[in-house]
Amino acid sequence: MTTTTTSTATAGTGAAERRRLVEDFAYRMRHHALNMGEVQGQGYVGQALGSADMFAAVYADQLVYRPEDPDWDGRDRFLLSTGHYAIGHYAALAQAGIVPIEELETYGSDDSRLPMSGMSTYTPGMEISGGSLGHGLPIAIGTALGLRHQGSPSRVINFMSDGELDEGSTWEAAMGAHHHGLGNLTVLVDINALQADGKTDTVMRTEPVADKWAASGWHVQRVDGNDVGQLLAAFDAVAQDAGPDARPSVILCDTRVGCGVPLLEEREKAHFMRIEEHEWKTCREQLTAGHEGATK
Numbered sequence: 001m002t003t004t005t006t007s008t009a010t011a012g013t014g015a016a017e018r019r020r021l022v023e024d025f026a027y028r029m030r031h032h033a034l035n036m037g038e039v040q041g042q043g044y045v046g047q048a049l050g051s052a053d054m055f056a057a058v059y060a061d062q063l064v065y066r067p068e069d070p071d072w073d074g075r076d077r078f079l080l081s082t083g084h085y086a087i088g089h090y091a092a093l094a095q096a097g098i099v100p101i102e103e104l105e106t107y108g109s110d111d112s113r114l115p116m117s118g119m120s121t122y123t124p125g126m127e128i129s130g131g132s133l134g135h136g137l138p139i140a141i142g143t144a145l146g147l148r149h150q151g152s153p154s155r156v157i158n159f160m161s162d163g164e165l166d167e168g169s170t171w172e173a174a175m176g177a178h179h180h181g182l183g184n185l186t187v188l189v190d191i192n193a194l195q196a197d198g199k200t201d202t203v204m205r206t207e208p209v210a211d212k213w214a215a216s217g218w219h220v221q222r223v224d225g226n227d228v229g230q231l232l233a234a235f236d237a238v239a240q241d242a243g244p245d246a247r248p249s250v251i252l253c254d255t256r257v258g259c260g261v262p263l264l265e266e267r268e269k270a271h272f273m274r275i276e277e278h279e280w281k282t283c284r285e286q287l288t289a290g291h292e293g294a295t296k
Contacts, residue, residue: 015229018061022228025095026056027291030260032091034283036107036114042274043108043116046257046264048088050226051159051190054253055092057231058157058188067097070124074154077143079127081136081160082190086118089126089159098125134167136160137187141177144185144248155184162191166204171216174248178217183246186238187218190225192255210252218250225253261286 013021033048064076080089090107093099099114106112113122117131128139140158147154164170177185191209206212213220219241223230231253238249258264258273261283267273275283 019228019232022053022056022060022232023291023294025060026052026228027260027287028095029056029088029091030287031284032094032101032104033087034261034280034287036087036090036104037273037275038280039105040108040116041277043272044084044087045273045275046267047082047085047190047192048091049261049264050192050255050257050259051085051088051253052091052259053226053228053231054159054188054190054255055088056095057228057235058159059092059096061232062235063157064154065096065098065125070098074152076155076157077127077140077147078125079136079140079143079156079158080118080130081128081140081158081164082133083117083119083129083131085159085161085190086114086116086123086126086130089118090114090123093123093125096125099123133161133164134169136164137170137173137177140185140187141173141180141182144177144182145180148182148184153184155186156182158185158187160187160189162189162206162209165189165206165209171212174213174216174218177248181246182248183242185248186235187248187250189250189252190255191252192257213250213252217247219247220250220252222252222254225255226259260290262290 029052030049033045037043037045058078063078066072090099090104094101094104107114108116115122118126119129120126130136136158137160140156144156210220210222221234221237223234234251241249256265258267263282263286
């Protein structure tokens with residue numbers, strides 16, 4: 001029997017139950033990310049933890065897909081522009097049933113289907129090979145145009161980082177999406193205020209970023225990206241804005257690197273983390289304690 005997870009997967013549940021389902025998905029994702037990080041002892045663990053609520057809102061509540069058939073034509077497309085966030089995406093793919101959870105143990109290893117930077121040729125459910133920042137949104141526009149040309153109701157969700165807002169190609173693409181009236185395109189921007197060379201506002205100041213997207217003709221919302229309730233409300237507002245003359249939508253998500261694990265939230269060098277062997281147990285204990293405390 002073929003199963004399809006749809007954007008109405010949580011339909012019929014109350015708001016509190018819907019939120020709980022997504023929060024539980026994100027909690028399990030964070031554990032997966034820690035397990036993968038421990039395989040290498042380092043990596044982009046902070047981004048995976050910080051963006052987990054965003055991925056969970058997509059995979060547990062929004063995306064239309066078939067876990068057993070990642071290439072199903074009727075699926076929504078989720079494009080990971082930030083290839084180094086692959087560890088977070090793998091956690092979502094595993095929790096969604098697209099990648100076996102036990103395969104996460106191979107993360108970053110030779111001959112693994114889960115390389116440290118996302119590659120579509122290796123990983124089921126990985127739509128594009130990311131990493132060269134600024135390419136994701138142009139590809140998303142081509143994908144959205146192609147789906148519309150085919151008469152498909154499928155949507156495109158493009159995940160990108162605030163560091164990508166430094167790239168001129170991002171803003172050319174943003175104008176193009178509005179020009180073509182791509183109401184089937186939603187962009188999620190992880191605004192964690194950090195990139196490889198330092199704090200985002202010192203590398204390239206992009207604020208007022210919401211005004212810039214609005215000036216490009218987009219439906220713009222800005223939320224706490226670590227608050228599932230705000231994320232779900234934002235997606236609901238995107239749906240309400242849909243229609244034949246809909247605009248492309250962007251949800252700007254302010255997040256905390258390492259969210260859910262206080263030990264890692266406090267790290268000064270957090271873009272690519274080195275985590276000592278004795279610290280992994282503490283990370284898991286803090287994650288569990290925080291989740292259990294929030295659900296009481």
